Amino acid sequence: MLVREVCQTYAREVEKLGYKLLELISLSLGLPSNRLNGYFEDHTTMMRLNHYPPCPCPELALGVGRHKDAGALTIVAQDDVGGLQVRRKSDEVWVPVKPTPNALVINVGDTIQVWSNEAYESVEHRVVVNSERERFSIPVFFFPSHYVMVKPLEELVNEGNPPKYKPYNFGKFFVARNRSDYKKLEVQNIQISYFKII
Ligand SMILES: O=C(O)CCC(=O)C(=O)O
Numbered sequence: 001m002l003v004r005e006v007c008q009t010y011a012r013e014v015e016k017l018g019y020k021l022l023e024l025i026s027l028s029l030g031l032p033s034n035r036l037n038g039y040f041e042d043h044t045t046m047m048r049l050n051h052y053p054p055c056p057c058p059e060l061a062l063g064v065g066r067h068k069d070a071g072a073l074t075i076v077a078q079d080d081v082g083g084l085q086v087r088r089k090s091d092e093v094w095v096p097v098k099p100t101p102n103a104l105v106i107n108v109g110d111t112i113q114v115w116s117n118e119a120y121e122s123v124e125h126r127v128v129v130n131s132e133r134e135r136f137s138i139p140v141f142f143f144p145s146h147y148v149m150v151k152p153l154e155e156l157v158n159e160g161n162p163p164k165y166k167p168y169n170f171g172k173f174f175v176a177r178n179r180s181d182y183k184k185l186e187v188q189n190i191q192i193s194y195f196k197i198i
């Protein structure tokens with residue numbers, strides 16, 4: 001089987017899981033299960049194959065610098081090496097996401113934070129490296145259509161819970177985020193907080 005075929009088969013299965021999770025998230029917000037599907041008609045989902053080679057000085061380098069994922073959900077398959085960490089909000093400590101055999105890691109991204117008007121939060125994360133073992137991971141970034149204007153869902157906002165974000169174009173936001181991520185500079189990359197109202 002060609003690598004392309006394996007990747008396509010995997011991506012299609014993860015896509016189904018992505019829709020399933022979106023349905024559950026919609027229901028958890030008190031919305032019809034298909035409420036979010038329309039935003040994914042021309043979805044721009046992508047899959048990445050990450051290889052983190054062993055690093056002679058792991059304390060001086062990061063595999064992936066701290067960031068939040070811009071899309072709706074990220075579905076990550078990782079091997080047993082470990083290195084992914086999430087930042088706990090209460091004390092800002094980096095907590096390792098321990099590899100669990102045959103389990104996927106699901107990240108809520110910025111888009112769901114905005115749609116849900118912060119009922120869900122996008123988690124900040126990073127990847128550390130080690131000097132012993134190489135690591136592989138396969139994230140699938142479940143992204144809406146590029147033309148979608150992302151904003152808190154109308155059904156979820158009211159006088160008591162006004163929208164916390166101004167609408168923004170997903171495609172433009174993603175391009176700006178990606179450009180700044182890869183600079184790896186000590187500057188903050190574009191954040192949804194730029195669109196924050198309150
Ligand atoms: O390698 C991982 O476990 C996650 C990588 C990641 O956060 C990303 O590519 O956005």
Ligand SMILES: [Fe+2]
Nearest residue numbers: 067068069125
């Ligand atoms: Fe990420």
